[in-house]
Amino acid sequence: MYFYAHTTDTNDKNEWQLLINHLENVASNSEKFASSFGAGRLAYVAGLLHDLGKYSIEFQSRLEGSSEKVDHSTAGAIEAEKRFGRMIGRVLAYVILGHHSGLPNGNIGKERNLLSRLSKTDIKDYSYYKNELNIPNLKNSDLLTIPMPKSLNTDAFSKSFFIRFLYSCVVDADFLDTEKFMSYDRYKYRETKSIDELYYHFQNTLSMLEDKCRKNPSTINSARNQILKRCIEMASGKTGFYTLTVPTGGGKTYSSLAFALKHAKINKKDRIIYVIPYTSIIEQNADVFRKAVGSENVLEHHSNYDYPDDSFDTWRNDDKKHRLATENWDMPLIVTTSVQFFESLFANKSSQCRKLHNIANSVVILDEAQMMPIDYLRPCLYALAELISNYNVTVILCTATQPSIDRFVPNNIEITEIINNQDQLNRIFKRVNIRYIGNKSDNEISFELSKLQQVLCIVNTRRHAKELFDKLHTLKKEGTFHLSARMCPAHRKIVLSEIRKRLKENKECRVVSTQLIEAGVDVDFPVVYRSMAGIDSIAQASGRCNREGKKESGMVYVFEPEIYGMPNKGRFELCASITRSTRRKFGDNILSSEAIKYYFEELYDYERENLDSKKILEDINEGKKELLFPFEDISKKFNIIENDMVTVIVPFDEAAKQLIYEMEKSKYPGMYARSLQKYSVQIYSFEKDALVRAGAINVKKLGGIYWVINDSSFYDYITGLKDAIDVKAPNEILVF
Missing domain, CATH: 3.40.50.300 (P-loop containing nucleotide triphosphate hydrolases)
Structure with a gap:
């Protein structure tokens, strides 16, 4: 009897992929991938075992059209622990069990966890593998080069990390071999240059x-x-x-x-x-x-x-x-x-x-x-x-x-x-003087900005940027600009191009921006105002001032904003507070190497209990003795952006509208995804929901891919995407 891994659209089994071929291909590629970290032989065995359960008669019947569900992953995991013992066997078992559904928890989660799966007694007979598959033994020499913990403190972490990397080798090898057989026209586009x-x-x-x-x-x-x-x-x-x-x-x-x-x-x-x-x-x-x-x-x-x-x-x-x-x-x-x-x-x-x-x-x-x-x-x-x-x-x-x-x-x-x-370079690149100017109302700041020919003001939230821009725009319409991530990239590119042109030609140019502009945007203003923030943010703001050293010294004014301009949630107020204490110690020389070192030491000392706030390392350590790591739970916990972001497309210009129209009519909407990126804005899910309720976004995604703004009145060609009237943030959040 022949055993198969994958079928084709025909009933001709001569065109189906033999299981032995698939297992050997995956094993070989897994070995190649894992050789970069010394675990080639272990990965080879994992690749051979990953689909061992497909050697059951029931699974082969499923390939022929049977509707019976067959667990084909657990067999290889059970075989691994039986052959290689609790330690190496469990390492392999995690990889094999998870190659479709994901790395499981060790002993949390009842039926889906590692121990429960290894204890299953209703696995279909897979012993037919013995007729054509030779599973090699693992010798001590095969294990001498695998990643090993470098200290007692990292013992558990190192082992769990290794399981994840071994898993990566096998799942990529599995995907690639399946793709090569099932969709060679796709596979042939994979290539790598050196x-x-x-x-x-x-x-x-x-x-x-x-x-x-x-x-x-x-x-x-x-x-x-x-x-x-x-x-x-x-x-x-x-x-x-x-x-x-x-x-x-x-x-x-x-x-x-x-x-x-x-x-x-x-x-x-x-x-x-x-x-x-x-x-x-x-x-x-x-x-x-x-x-x-x-x-x-x-x-x-x-x-x-x-x-x-x-x-x-x-x-x-x-x-x-x-x-x-x-x-x-x-x-x-x-x-x-x-x-x-x-x-x-x-x-x-x-x-x-x-x-x-x-x-x-x-x-x-x-x-x-x-x-x-x-x-x-x-x-x-x-x-x-x-x-x-x-x-x-x-x-x-x-x-x-x-x-x-x-x-x-x-x-x-x-x-x-x-x-x-570094000290020499800091002196060379010291192109600005920083001056703390204390509390300033929006009216005071907008008035000061209006008196300057060229100035950049960076604030902490988009609400503050919008409010301050509106006041400044009332005082000086000519040459006044707004920047935030509520503007799509195509919009920002146009505005930044005009800003740079005006700066170069020494024309009036006043910009109110969120922190967006601090992130590597190449502009050069003689004067910058920065709402109070962490020293790292102030340093980034300073990088937009006298950038090319055209003046002997630029000026950066740090001010305390009105209450709503200083978010009181999260860590923002703490960073600002440590900046204030750093200033008290170092004066306005807060960007010196010593001041920066002091700032981060104070920040990390204050937050020392929160440097692993989700207790990821603690969770891993709990399972080190029996290699029972909570992989699934850790994946859910390790979520850097807590609030889900969604991408919406705005009909910014005629080109965007045409792309949206074509995407809506096309049988292949995915072909427009990349072209529409420059018209995208990322917002929080609760903001999207409010826009849907307001009728600004269709209930259904365009092409099943993107939410699209269908009411152009919700996009302002100066400040970008507007909020729905009833939008309410679950808490105070920072939005660039």
């Missing part, structure tokens, strides 16, 4: 940067070139943990990429993963990378780039390659968000975990590292330490305001700073 190709491509970009410095040998440009050369010099170092502390405006995007590319080439890394905290700036960074190393080599993957499942056949060939790469990150340069990166490291579902093995043997750059989520700081640092210690990953924390995380990093990992002359 880091060497990117490195040589980038040499042209380096030449361009050097040429720019020669043509405009300003102090600032010379300092940027100095930073770039230092990064290239330090890239020869070994795999490890690095920090890159560069003043705002110091060119850290190019410099960090230069370090990563050379470091990856020398240390034979497979890819570079650039992690950015904001979706609002990920596009511009991805564009920089595309120009630097070629667009075909860069994958942009975040919540705005989740492709619909049914769209593949309608995409252009280059889009197909990128769409497929979002599934497993098999591209040489990934640009993603902190949410996507860290939530994947603690996920349990195959769709999220599938990419994990491709993080191994890579360079990970965390841009704006001070934005690592405080509530999950300890789990995040444990994950980074584990990647460095056991998965051959180099991590770089890249920021102007380096957080004081040394004491929280486990495994005694040494952190190396790339820049060796």
